[in-house]
Amino acid sequence: xxxxxxxxxxxxxxxxxxxxxxxxxxxxxxxxxxxxxxxxxxxxxxxxxxxxxxxxxxxxxxxxxxxxxxxxxxxxxxxxxxxxxxxxxxxxxxxxxxxxxxxxxxxxxxxxxxxxxxxxxxxxxxxxxxxxxxxxxxxxxxxxxxxxxxxxxxxxxxxxxxxxxxxxxxxxxxxxxxxxxxxxxxxxxxxxxxxxxxxxxxxxxxxxxxxxxxxxxxxxxxxxxxxxxxxxxxxxx
Amino acid sequence: xxxxxxxxxxxxxxxxxxxxxxxxxxxxxxxxxxxxxxxxxxxxxxxxxxxxxxxxxxxxxxxxxxxxxxxxxxxxxxxxxxxxxxxxxxxxxxxxxxxxxxxxxxxxxxxxxxxxxxxxxxxxxxxxxxxxxxxxxxxxxxxxxxxxxxxxxxxxxxxxxxxxxxxxxxxxxxxxxxxxxxxxxxxxxxxxxxxxxxxxxxxxxxxxxxxxxxxxxxxxxxxxxxxxxxxxxxxxx
DNA sequence: CGATCGTTTGATCGAGCTCAAGTACTGTGG
DNA sequence: CCACAGTACTTGAGCTCGATCAAACGATCG
Numbered sequence: 001x002x003x004x005x006x007x008x009x010x011x012x013x014x015x016x017x018x019x020x021x022x023x024x025x026x027x028x029x030x031x032x033x034x035x036x037x038x039x040x041x042x043x044x045x046x047x048x049x050x051x052x053x054x055x056x057x058x059x060x061x062x063x064x065x066x067x068x069x070x071x072x073x074x075x076x077x078x079x080x081x082x083x084x085x086x087x088x089x090x091x092x093x094x095x096x097x098x099x100x101x102x103x104x105x106x107x108x109x110x111x112x113x114x115x116x117x118x119x120x121x122x123x124x125x126x127x128x129x130x131x132x133x134x135x136x137x138x139x140x141x142x143x144x145x146x147x148x149x150x151x152x153x154x155x156x157x158x159x160x161x162x163x164x165x166x167x168x169x170x171x172x173x174x175x176x177x178x179x180x181x182x183x184x185x186x187x188x189x190x191x192x193x194x195x196x197x198x199x200x201x202x203x204x205x206x207x208x209x210x211x212x213x214x215x216x217x218x219x220x221x222x223x224x225x226x227x228x229x230x231x232x233x234x235x236x237x
Numbered sequence: 238x239x240x241x242x243x244x245x246x247x248x249x250x251x252x253x254x255x256x257x258x259x260x261x262x263x264x265x266x267x268x269x270x271x272x273x274x275x276x277x278x279x280x281x282x283x284x285x286x287x288x289x290x291x292x293x294x295x296x297x298x299x300x301x302x303x304x305x306x307x308x309x310x311x312x313x314x315x316x317x318x319x320x321x322x323x324x325x326x327x328x329x330x331x332x333x334x335x336x337x338x339x340x341x342x343x344x345x346x347x348x349x350x351x352x353x354x355x356x357x358x359x360x361x362x363x364x365x366x367x368x369x370x371x372x373x374x375x376x377x378x379x380x381x382x383x384x385x386x387x388x389x390x391x392x393x394x395x396x397x398x399x400x401x402x403x404x405x406x407x408x409x410x411x412x413x414x415x416x417x418x419x420x421x422x423x424x425x426x427x428x429x430x431x432x433x434x435x436x437x438x439x440x441x442x443x444x445x446x447x448x449x450x451x452x453x454x455x456x457x458x459x460x461x462x463x464x465x466x467x468x469x470x471x472x473x474x
Numbered sequence: 475c476g477a478t479c480g481t482t483t484g485a486t487c488g489a490g491c492t493c494a495a496g497t498a499c500t501g502t503g504g
Numbered sequence: 505c506c507a508c509a510g511t512a513c514t515t516g517a518g519c520t521c522g523a524t525c526a527a528a529c530g531a532t533c534g
Contacts, residue, residue, distance in 0.1 A: 035442030041349060055343060058335045058338075059343060060339070091328060094328065098295045098331065098334060101335065105292045109270060109280070109301050113270050113278060115352035115402070116276075117276050120490095156512065157513065168513085169513095172513060173515085176514080205274060406523080407522060409482060409483085413482080478532085481528100481530075481531095482528080483528085487525100489522095490519105490521095492520095494515100498511100498514090500511080501508105503506105
C-alpha cells in the first residue's frame with residue numbers, strides 16, 4: 001500500500017486504467033503529459049499531502065496526466081472503489097477533492113492560455129514564470145505581488161522549456177534578454193523576478209479584471225453578468 | 238434568477254469575482270479564455286444541463302474561463318453560498334460536481350497537450366478535431382471510433398483556429414490538405430472525418446496506452462505503477 | 475440583385491527550432 | 505588542492521513553418 005520511490009520514478013501514467021489514487025506523503029512530483037516522441041509538457045509540481053489521480057478515478061477511466069517523482073517520494077495507493085466509498089462516507093473528503101480538482105483545472109487552463117495566447121517566446125516564458133511562482137507561492141502572499149519573487153530552486157532551463165512550450169535554447173535566449181532588461185536576476189540557484197508587475201505588463205496576456213472578450217453582439221454593459229441583471233432581458237442580437 | 242440570453246452574450250467572465258454558478262437550462266455556450274488583444278482559445282462547448290463556473294466557486298475567488306452563449310440560452314444563476322450549502326445538504330450534487338470538474342480538467346489538459354506537443358499545424362488541427370468530436374460525442378460510442386465521425390455543425394474555420402491555436406488561413410490550408418489526402422470530407426455543413434484512426438496515426442501525438450515518458454532513472458518495468466509493486470521497494474536512484 | 479460573411483489561395487517575412495560548438499559550474503576522487 | 509567527468513548553460517548560423525497581408529471567390533439572406 002505504501003511505496004518509496006526514487007527521483008524520476010513514475011507514480012501514475014497517462015492512458016493507463018485509473019484503478020488507484022495516490023497520496024503523496026513526502027517528496028515532490030511533476031505533473032506532466034508527454035508525446036510519443038519524448039516531448040513533455042509540465043503542468044505543475046505536486047507537493048506532499050496532495051492526492052494524485054483524482055480526475056481519472058472520478059471521470060474517465062484512464063489517467064490523463066503522468067506524475068513523476070522529482071525527488072525521492074513516499075506514496076500511499078488507494079484502490080478506486082475504496083476511495084469512492086471513503087468519499088461517500090466522509091463529505092469532507094469530497095469537499096477537499098472538489099477544491100483540488102478546481103485548482104488542477106485552473107492550472108491546466110493557465111497552461112493552455114499561455115501556450116495559445118502568448119504571441120511570442122518572451123510572453124510564454126514570462127507567463128510561465130509568473131504562473132508558476134503564483135501557483136507555488138506558500139500561503140496567501142498574493143497581495144504583495146509587486147515585490148521581487150524567487151523562482152523555486154532546481155528547475156533547469158530544459159524543464160522551463162517543457163513548462164512554457166519552448167526549446168531549451170530559446171529559454172536561454174529569453175532569460176538573457178530579461179536579464180539585460182533588468183526584469184530578472186538569475187543566480188545559479190534561483191531566478192529572482194525583480195519586477196513581476198513590469199514583466200507581466202510587458203509580455204503577458206494574462207486574465208485581467210477587464211479581459212478582451214469582444215462584446216460585438218452584446219449591447220449591454222460588458223461588466224454585467226446575468227446575476228446582475230436578473231430582471232432585465234438581454235436585447236436580442 | 239433566470240435569464241434569457243442572446244447569442245454571443247457573456248454568461249461569466251474570466252477574472253471576475255466568482256459569486257455565482259450558472260445552470261445552463263437551454264442553448265449552447267462556448268467555454269473560452271481570451272487575451273487582451275482579442276485572441277481567443279476555445280476550450281469546449283457546454284450544453285444544456287451543465288453547471289458553469291464550478292471551478293471558481295470552489296477554488297480561487299475568480300472565474301478562470303469566460304463562457305459565452307453560442308446560441309440563445311436560458312441560464313439560472315445561483316449564489317455561491319447557496320450553491321455551497323446545497324452541495325453540503327445533497328451529497329449527490331457534490332458527486333456530480335466532482336465528475337463535471339474531472340471532465341473539465343481532462344478537457345483543459347487535452348487542449349494544453351495539443352497546443353504544446355503537436356509539432357505541426359496539421360497535428361494541432363487533427364488533434365483538435367479528434368478531441369472535439371470525442372468530447373462532444375453523445376453517448377458512449379467510443380467503441381466504434383474507427384467509423385466516420387461528423388464534426389458538429391456551425392463551427393467556422395475561425396473558431397477552429399481558436400480551438401487549435403492556428404490562424405484562419407492555416408486552418409483552411411490544412412483542411413484542404415486533409416481533403417486531398419482523403420482523410421476528411423468537408424461539406425458546407427459538416428466536416429466528416431472519414432478515417433479518424435488514420436488521421437490520428439498520421440498527425441497526432443495523443444495519450445496512448447504506451448506513452449513516451451522517459452524511464453531514465455527507473456530501472457524497473459515501465460508499465461508498473463506503485464499499486465502493482467506495493468511490496469517491492471524501488472531501487473534507490 | 476447587392477451586401478455580408480465565410481472560404482480559398484498566393485506572396486512575403488520573421489520568429490523560433492534545429493544543429494553545432496563551446497563555456498561554466500558541480501561534484502567526486504585522488 | 506587539483507584533475508576529471510558530467511551536466512547545465514550559452515551563443516551562433518541556417519532554415520523551416522506558420523503568421524500576416526492581400527485579393528478574390530462563393531454562398532446565403534434580405
